[in-house]
Amino acid sequence: MSSPDAPTTTAPARRLTIARAISEAIGQEMERDANVLVMGEDIAKLGGVFGTTTGLLDKFGPERVRDTPISETAFIGAATGLAAAGMRPIVELMFVDFFGVCMDAIYNLAAKQCYFSGGQVTCPMVLMTSVGGGYGDAGQHSQTLYATFGHLPGLRVVIPSNAHDAKGLMLAAIRDPNPVVFMYHKALQGMGWLGTVQRSITEVPGTDYVVPLDKAKIVREGSDLTLVGLGLSVHQALDAAEKLAGDDVSAEVIDLVSIAPLDRETVRASVCKTGRLLAVDDDYLSYGVGAEIIASVCEAGITLRSAPQRIAFPDIPVPFTPVMEHFVLPNADKIVAAAQHMMEPSAND
Amino acid sequence: MSSPDAPTTTAPARRLTIARAISEAIGQEMERDANVLVMGEDIAKLGGVFGTTTGLLDKFGPERVRDTPISETAFIGAATGLAAAGMRPIVELMFVDFFGVCMDAIYNLAAKQCYFSGGQVTCPMVLMTSVGGGYGDAGQHSQTLYATFGHLPGLRVVIPSNAHDAKGLMLAAIRDPNPVVFMYHKALQGMGWLGTVQRSITEVPGTDYVVPLDKAKIVREGSDLTLVGLGLSVHQALDAAEKLAGDDVSAEVIDLVSIAPLDRETVRASVCKTGRLLAVDDDYLSYGVGAEIIASVCEAGITLRSAPQRIAFPDIPVPFTPVMEHFVLPNADKIVAAAQHMMEPSAND
């Protein structure tokens, strides 16, 4: 699915972090399309607090790589104006936790521009933002808020679980004529100052390619149980599946990739096969991703061999102290325990 | 459950609109507790665009009934400061659709003040806000956003379906030591300039009483099917139940009253009895209230006689033109059709 007018490059695949994959995708697209520009706090001189724009200022200069004031409402609003004018802005909201100061520009303006205008005015912009905790940054810097964004119409919302997908999703996101919220998980980002799940660092082709914005992926096949995750929880699910395999439980693992649109068909087909569903994410539990996954499966009338379950962050603010935070965060062991419980004969109806 | 230090009043019950019930509750509590004050746009001289503060300025004066600039972030933030100082502010966000300009003050500040302070500082404030469409006010004035608020921890979120509950919930909300989001539905509000579902206008005791903030209510008993709704959809469900009764389908109707906390026990007990679940709300479908209701029932392993279903507003902005808006809004007929479908033998597993 690589774009026809992509520069032909023979750059080989290298192992990259998600951060590098993102900045490479943006850089390549900026070369290809003069309408692409990047704006945000600390994205120029600093290269992005999470490395999403490293090297871009040097390459493309301050007109196209713009540090902004701490004025999220203004610069995200400006992005919609740029997009309406045919530019392709990429804006960074440094932490998703900050959405509360600028959500109007995102959900009421960018997300509805196309609809309100009856399709006259599109809004080709990417809002990239970091999500997730686990490193002691407390309750205003550790949220994921997937469902908050998934719930509001007019936005596409993607979450890469690895560098390969990150690059392909970013290229797809920039080229998409709609606002795309691109959420990258700090525990997968590959920053020098934050631990990173090694599996997220993958071979990344130097070439131009896109990963579809609307397709979930089966990242491990299995027959007894379907584990559904996104971002970090995909890796936890994979670790859990590995452990479960030792107990002769064959878990299928789905990486949602996108929560809007949600690829319900892939999830349903898997659960039809396995008969068991365990959804895992690190957003708040109530009205969260897991609820939507479970509802999507159950409303389809799929016969289940045990009650569907979910693991998520509980309905509490994210506590600072690691003894509390790690106690409440989802992890592979919790997935294994829940899965094993679901496999017990008593759990089956 | 009326408060011990309530002024003994012998005021008889009268039929009131929700608007009148809310303003009466606030007024009575302002009399009883000098710490209560109200702030918001057009809540003083005008008495609230939706009548929630009618008459209060005359009674309590401009110090305690404060018109604000169009500065939601500032005055909701100020409310948290007042609450921290021991006052009991009630603030109005005129339309819930405007949450995007001030959500940080709500979800990251008010909702987390108690937690971050380890319980040292509480946040006894009420945020009241209008929700809902159906009157041609288009996509930035017709949303409900229930799940958006239900998803974020630290907030209590209630939605009255009638005037009796509105008064009791408001009194409970003001006295609660936590931030309470009080969502009133425009189609139930009883404003002279908006149609109102007549059933929402009820007898309201003049006395002091509270309705618990955390309990769902069974508003109609039935045995074949559980209809779960909140606010406006409770009335649509009741209308549907009436029609279904004509077809010998006995529908139980639950008024959730609160979505945070969600009274899962009441819903589960009902579905245990009926074996069928249809959730109805007028918020956006994905990651919405219906998903949470379905997941809460299914994860409990309750045996169902047909696949659980939900009716909600589709994942599109609210269109202006009535032919479109009424096509996509939930209504009693859609509930009846879905319920009848669920009763067909082929729908049962």
Add this chain to the structure above:
Amino acid sequence: MSGTPSNRSDRLWMYATMVKSRHFEALIKPAYFEGKTPVFNMAKGPLPGEMHLSDGQEPCAVGVCAHLRPGDTVTATHRPHHVAIAKGVDLDAMAAEIFGKASGLSGGRGGHMHLFDARVNFACSGIIAQGLGPAVGAALASKLRGEDHVAVAFLGEGAANQGAFHEALNLASVWKVPAIFVIEDNSYGISVAKRDCTAVERNSDRAAAYAMPGHFVPGNDADAVHRVAGEAIARARRGEGPSLIEIETCRLEGHFMGDAEGYRPEGEVDRLKAEDPIPAYRARLLSEGFEGAELDKAECEARAAVDAAFAAARAAAYPQPEEAFAHVFA
């Protein structure tokens, strides 16, 4: 609406356009109440929902838009008709949109608060101060492309207390983009008087906080607006950056239709109507050498265009309900 118009033709255009806008709203008024009897219910009739009229504020729209071209961007507010008409939004499609018809600007999806006409780069919205960021973006696009298009964001004086105002003006100044912020000071935000919610008397003084020129235009006077806006727009086109303009104007109607206006001091509306800017402008033009006949002709054409637009809008078909699902995404 040309770039460097002769003052005479601009004045004639401004007069006719004010008349057009006023007539547009004159036709809205009875239509809005149709079907809402005997008990008023905003949901009913051919024009459901809120309806914010701009009667009295026409000088702001025409004085500014006289300097604009289709390539310039305008973002307006919940009270958009006068600005939309002055910016050259397709009158037929605009009327049809307000009636929720398939031939409307957005096929009926947006309605009166969400008028978009991409042809002339016009948009408006229902959230206070929401259009300011987009105007900065449109202006930046122009600058990056080396064009001389400008972007004008209209807002009410109440909106000048919203955080977005501060952020957008600062950003526009830091980036030195060709944006002009036009405050229509009609003294009220719904029921709240400016003096009860705004720390300063003149929002134009706030321009200093953003190191940009601030202009106050008294008197609700189209010519005065034209002069000041002309300077600010020319400056922006020259690449010298943004400006802030506050225009003293008045709202002759309620905040929205159905507003009981109990917050107004007694006699205020009568006083304001006595100073109605449109007849006053006609009188001035006559006194300054315009012919009654030419004004009548312009006025007549303006009304006729509006009448035709309304007739067509009323006659037009409603969209198919399923069309609700179209255009959520591009």
Add this chain to the structure above:
Amino acid sequence: MSGTPSNRSDRLWMYATMVKSRHFEALIKPAYFEGKTPVFNMAKGPLPGEMHLSDGQEPCAVGVCAHLRPGDTVTATHRPHHVAIAKGVDLDAMAAEIFGKASGLSGGRGGHMHLFDARVNFACSGIIAQGLGPAVGAALASKLRGEDHVAVAFLGEGAANQGAFHEALNLASVWKVPAIFVIEDNSYGISVAKRDCTAVERNSDRAAAYAMPGHFVPGNDADAVHRVAGEAIARARRGEGPSLIEIETCRLEGHFMGDAEGYRPEGEVDRLKAEDPIPAYRARLLSEGFEGAELDKAECEARAAVDAAFAAARAAAYPQPEEAFAHVFA
């Protein structure tokens, strides 16, 4: 920290408090890197998460807080230590909170960016300009109750471009509440220089947009801050309304620990360190008649209190994990 202190005792207190804050952070530095070797990982060690130090900015905290009483409210930022210490936050509980211990101010729930001490009405938060609204509310509570408590909101110069700044200052002025807004201008918001993101040179000039006094305090000088803040706070206590103060200060460390500071011009940190306000203040006090011994004694006591707080914090127990579920609601 008394209401009408003699200048001499205030100056001694300011000196000792600056030393205390500096020493507090001096102990944080090595502790923060503990357990983060060989490969630095912010998640690890006794002090996980971001760590924003205030070295260099102590004059702002002490010059303001010298005038405050426990009943006055302070809201601070993500960079809160110096202000918390100057406001009299319990040092032991503060250290314990930063170490995530059960004896911490919030039992470990908040950490370094969420220090709350209700005893002295101190709070801080991690969202830019979030504390401004609450300060207006606290000030309003004081006014409504007829008390003379004030509320002070600290913010960075970068935060002055956030919409909340505009809204809060306007609201404070319209309601004439005893709030003081104190901008610590350390020239940077993370990597972005003030001149690259702020339309005006001095944020204190923005006070005119809110009809309140605006003061600029150059030189990162505790005495100068003390003077200006004293006036503004006394004015607020008298019921004459809010003020805005911008203080020229400097950040001697990175934005957070681990910041490579590549955005700084070469030699900047060295230059700033040469002007370190604490030794400069000591020199001034000595030159103006303070005894070396009394300064040493105050300094010694300050350090000892910090040493004790850290020792206790390190030795303290972690909370039970299940405690995560407590205090979500009151």
